[in-house]
Amino acid sequence: MSGYLKDKDPGELKGRAYAAAIFAAITFFVLAARLWQLQVKEARRFMELSTNNSIRLIKSPAPRGIISDRNGEKIADNRPGFDLYLVPEDVKDWDKTRQALYEMAVIEGSEIDKRLKAAKARPAFQAIKLKEDLSWDETARIEAGLFEMPGVMLEVAPKRSYLYSEAFAHLVGYIGEISEKELSEMSATRRYSPGDLTGKYGIEKSLEGDLRGADGGRQIEVDAAGRKIRDIDWVAPSPGNNTRLTIDLKTQLTAYLALKGRAGAVVAIEPSTGRVLAMVSTPGFEPNELSSGVTADKWREIVDNPFDVLTNRAIQGLYPPASTFKPIHALAALEENVITGETRIYSGPSFRFAGRDYRDWKEEGHGTISLHRAIIESSDTFFYQVGLKLGIDRLARHTREFGFGAKTGVGLLNEKSGIVPSSAWKKKALGVRWYEGETISASVGQGYMLATPLQVANAYAAIANGGTIFTPQLIEEVTLPDGNAIATFAPRKKGGLTVSEKNLKAVAEALKGVVHEQGGTAYFLSATGLKIAGKTGTAQVKKLVQRTKNIEGIAYKYRDHAWFAGYAPYDDPKIAVAVLVEHGGFGASAAAPVAREIFRAYLSDLPEDLPAVSPEDTIKASEGQAVRPAGASSEGPTEISD
């Protein structure tokens, strides 16, 4: 059958082939007519354009997406500013132009050369950006002198504006001109060219793909001297996508103001969802300054600041969690049936093990107490003994369950994972076996154990919500410029704690007791009426021979790190907070008051005015002490923790 058809004469198809021939002839006639129009009718105009080489190309940068808090309050916006461009082909007198540019906008000749070199591969007669975001004075001077400087152009472009300056420095980050390295990394996308702005840090960097819009451009016809005659065509830029964070503006600003002037970090999380309500790291920097073309001197000042200004302590700072670790230790011991809620242990002023005395923070000791009192009074000797019974490896297993020792996956770059010590870890990392004495330090969150404030906050959020670990979330929603959502982010469960409800409740009761029972280390917080539950912590930086309450008498770098971690209200937790004050001294006196302000800001229904943040809040390097804050710093086995 098919053989017959195959050999069949294609006659029946011929008619349509003739039709195709007519169609082809007409199409070619239309093309010829178009060429007649271009090459004969309009030839004169095109010849003129071609002899003058009179089309100039200038970019219209797209506004970046707006970043706002959970309620839509703007955090990062755009404002108009002027950029200075140069079309090298139009420059008639280079010496004069260089001189004028230096006088009018302080652009060094070497800077011009650098930019010309970077833009080597551009199409001919395309303008090169020389300076970003001119001041009003510079703009006025250039505008007045444009006529004497063929090739120089001014263009309006959207500029980034961070409304709360330092308060969001580490979280939102900043933008800057794309570096050669970044350019070559992203060359495959062809979306960037030299002089373009790109996110450098924080959300600006991790959400670059969404925040960056598509640049447009302008075709300008110029006269023989390179002066603009008219716009020929304009392709409008399309703005980037807007981003709504999970951050609560009021909480964030309160946290920043409470911490300002000291080095430290705050993380606040909504326990029921894992949404981050505040993330502050101090000292910060002025993102507006960095984003509008920072000078070399200014950059050096930032990099040389002894307080590691460019470290986001909330996710990169590693500290021994100290006593904030005790509730986690307690849950591990309860689950492994090493103790019960009723087990009473003598917890004296010190505990002797293998010929050494391990001290408690409290000189007079705690007497014979159960777990509840041990957490409330933060007894060290109690947990030394429990830890030894539990053993380091069982403790480590439960600790990791809370998210310690691994990145939380919050979606910011360069997050640190911290360390959960175990015998296997030590063998691998240090090549030596685990000593039992080290279990004693580990049992009170000292020694090798290191955690970020975000990890601590997330662990407490899990205690508050009944045992669910969420991946902390910063982005609530990404929307198109017209407001239509293109991505909304639901809470992401990472895992559940394998702890019984009864044990969790026992620990939660104890955390409540810390604030609400006589003798609790943060008893003074009960006066707030905010139903706070939590735990203080004091991470030892250096072993001190003498016990002292006089913090001022200790050199800054040897002062302990102060912690507070907790949540409120304890009967229906809405916010979990971790506060760390570097070298702040005691957790109760340095960190807990910061936490109190945050709880108050988030939980009070009073419509308060937003706290004002001004750029003057910056810590200047000179004001601090020339000390590099120790991130990971516990020296030797620990004896003190409050």
Added chain:
Amino acid sequence: MIDRRLLTHFDWVTLTATAGLVITGLFSIYSATHLHMPSIYKKELYWVAIGSVVLVASFVVNYSLFERYAYFAYGASIMLLIAVFIIGTSSGGARRWISLGFLSIQPSEFAKLALIITLARHLSGKVIPKKGHSAKGLLVPGALLILPFLLIAKQPDLGTAIILWMIFWSMMLVVKIRLRTIAAFMLIFGAIAPLGWKMLKGYQKARLTSFIDPGKDPLGSGYHVLQSKIAIGSGGFFGKGFLQGTQGKLQFLPEHHTDFIFATFAEEWGFFGSLIVLGLFLTLVLSGLNTAINAKDRFGFLLALGVTSMFFWHSVINLGMVAGVLPVVGVPLPFISYGGSFLATSMIAAGLLINVRMRGFIF
């Protein structure tokens, strides 16, 4: 191997048009690149040599051979397209080439021929219902199209994907599709495309196109077309003369030796030269259709038709885009644009036309 009778029916028209276009291409490429890429035209010469060999090879064997191995060729072309994603090399954001060390080949070019041969084979064995094929009859040919189409669109190579699409519909329309089916398809496409497009905002469209083809940023393509129009228009009636063009050489024109080569040519040879090139392409197309009409069997008809439609759409879309009447999609001009794989493909295609033509009168 070749029957003497075959030579009496040799297709001199196609061969002459091909030779004319290839020579035009060599001159244009030399003019566009001799100043800053002096080795390009030599590379093109090698490719012309390779192309001549494959051209001869593709008309000496009887074209029934292509019919027999159609599905094999199709399978091989799909494998190559998949291989591009695994071992392919990318340039400018698109992954299109497989490097053989001394030269790189672009499998998407050969996929065009494979599709034509396979469609011809499939369609030649199908009874055409009186009113034409219904949607059911389009099922298998549609499947044959969609596989290479998606693989090529993914590279991304929007231009070649569009060409595949046009070849497919050209062949199907000549084979005959039911009017009702055509109407239904037109309705569906007509409803989906503009509705979908309209729902998008300007910036979304820009995003979409720059997503499909990141090389063409909104600033770039508009600029290319304007510069191309200036180059063509400034050529006037008789042109500025060989090597006298300024627009192409000053690198106003991006892709001035590949997709936009015609602008370089038209600037130097004017309307007069442009008409000659248009004439050569029209000759190739009309002669190709004539070959189809005189083919001795249906496979021959469909093969010649498919190849002709490839030449037609390539030249029309390229010239239309260079002259600023069609949007800028990366479609090169046959025989003239620089690019080895496409030149070889075009030479093979010309060889196939000659093949069908000289065997058309032998029974």
